[in-house]
Amino acid sequence: MEDPIELRQSGNETERQLQAFVKSYNDLIAFLRDRNLATASGHAGIALVGTAGGPKAGLRDALQADHGVTATELVALVEQYRAGLEAELMLLHRLQALSIEQRRATQTGSTADFQGIIVRRDRIMTTLATVEHELKTVRGHLAAGRERLADLPTFQDVVTRHADVSDLVADILAVDRDSLDALNDAEEARRLAVPLLEP
Amino acid sequence: MRTLILDDEEAIVQMLAKVCEKEGHAIAPFTRSIDALIHLGSEPVDLLITDLHMPEHDGIKVIREARRLQPQLFTLIITGHMSRYPIEDVLADGTADIMFKPFHLNELRTRLTLCERRRTMIMRLHSARHALYATSHEIIQDW
Numbered sequence: 332m333e334d335p336i337e338l339r340q341s342g343n344e345t346e347r348q349l350q351a352f353v354k355s356y357n358d359l360i361a362f363l364r365d366r367n368l369a370t371a372s373g374h375a376g377i378a379l380v381g382t383a384g385g386p387k388a389g390l391r392d393a394l395q396a397d398h399g400v401t402a403t404e405l406v407a408l409v410e411q412y413r414a415g416l417e418a419e420l421m422l423l424h425r426l427q428a429l430s431i432e433q434r435r436a437t438q439t440g441s442t443a444d445f446q447g448i449i450v451r452r453d454r455i456m457t458t459l460a461t462v463e464h465e466l467k468t469v470r471g472h473l474a475a476g477r478e479r480l481a482d483l484p485t486f487q488d489v490v491t492r493h494a495d496v497s498d499l500v501a502d503i504l505a506v507d508r509d510s511l512d513a514l515n516d517a518e519e520a521r522r523l524a525v526p527l528l529e530p
Numbered sequence: 531m532r533t534l535i536l537d538d539e540e541a542i543v544q545m546l547a548k549v550c551e552k553e554g555h556a557i558a559p560f561t562r563s564i565d566a567l568i569h570l571g572s573e574p575v576d577l578l579i580t581d582l583h584m585p586e587h588d589g590i591k592v593i594r595e596a597r598r599l600q601p602q603l604f605t606l607i608i609t610g611h612m613s614r615y616p617i618e619d620v621l622a623d624g625t626a627d628i629m630f631k632p633f634h635l636n637e638l639r640t641r642l643t644l645c646e647r648r649r650t651m652i653m654r655l656h657s658a659r660h661a662l663y664a665t666s667h668e669i670i671q672d673w
């Protein structure tokens with residue numbers, strides 16, 4: 332069983348929403364851990380059946396049922412997934428802003444700025460990979476119920492957000508390509524500034 | 531940085547190796563092009579420092595073959611004879627630099643530092659792109 336995720340507290344809106352997702356995820360992990368313990372002791376899931384209602388309980392039930400998820404449970408699962416996807420989108424927006432800063436740093440030749448941006452970018456990328464690692468499981472459950480979910484407005488919202496993810500990633504990769512070109516251009520300019528004359 | 535040094539003059543190779551080692555490079559020194567190319571075919575190299583005018587294969591041929599074997603390679607050309615070699619295309623992609631003999635050791639150190647800095651920036655950019663691509667591929671393709 333995986334350990335709960337931890338995120339540094341911050342007033343930042345992105346991290347606030349990420350915290351919400353992480354909290355839900357940690358609830359889920361706690362539930363799965365409880366369920367495994369209960370199974371091991373011969374009291375499978377008894378303590379959790381019929382606990383507080385709402386999306387969280389729906390999510391738990393949906394996951395508990397494995398192959399027999401109801402429509403209501405799937406709706407809760409979609410909501411959960413959408414929250415995670417929104418967290419990923421926010422991280423991608425931050426990556427996009429950093430990639431633009433990075434392009435500027437390569438154009439101006441500021442190594443210090445570049446290194447600072449790379450460190451920040453790595454941190455965000457690590458968080459994105461962590462969120463994605465956990466979201467992947469939920470996505471698997473949703474993929475299995477895709478046909479039943481197709482008409483749900485929330486599901487359509489998720490589909491739209493997936494397209495947003497594609498667009499954002501394509502944009503970041505294009506900006507990075509520009510940065511690589513800028514690095515080469517800067518080298519070219521540096522060399523041209525020193526005439527290629529033999530001594 | 532893993533650096534291959536190629537010059538048909540043993541004394542130049544030794545001098546370059548000494549400077550590079552002091553800068554923290556892992557050195558593979560060669561006086562024959564063919565030996566350098568065999569090494570490039572089997573061992574990863576980050577920087578190729580080469581002369582242009584050599585008896586077996588000239589430096590341009592070595593650079594072209596080296597890049598075919600290791601596309602991420604950076605090159606520093608050190609030469610006393612430029613005019614007879616078509617270096618424009620070798621220098622055009624931004625991963626190569628050139629110095630003329632005789633040169634001051636401080637100039638060599640500066641070039642090595644610049645090269646390492648640029649290589650680091652490019653590698654980190656590639657790495658960041660790769661990480662983003664791999665993660666986003668999961669998000670998009672699994673859906």
